[in-house]
């Protein structure tokens with residue numbers, strides 16, 4: 001039989017550990033990126049990319065978040081990037097080179113967007 005004091009001490013360490021892990025996880029949640037000037041969000045909702053035209057500075061990371069209750073893709077015309085967005089899912093891409101990057105959704109070809117990197 002273990003002694004009560006030992007169990008209690010262990011319990012406190014376990015509790016501290018769980019709290020630390022929870023804090024770490026909360027800080028890195030993908031669906032809630034921290035407000036950061038170098039990160040811009042495009043919402044995918046009602047079969048549209050919002051905004052469908054986005055101007056960003058070089059080095060910006062763009063986050064697409066699917067708000068629709070079905071899947072989409074973010075598929076760039078130049079073939080450089082093709083990601084499926086499940087319901088509630090998100091994907092990110094960083095843009096280091098200036099240019100005009102057109103993209104669409106393979107599932108719904110009428111959905112179009114463009115990222116203009118300055």
Ligand SMILES: [Cu+2]
Nearest residue numbers: 072105107108
């Ligand atoms: Cu779509």
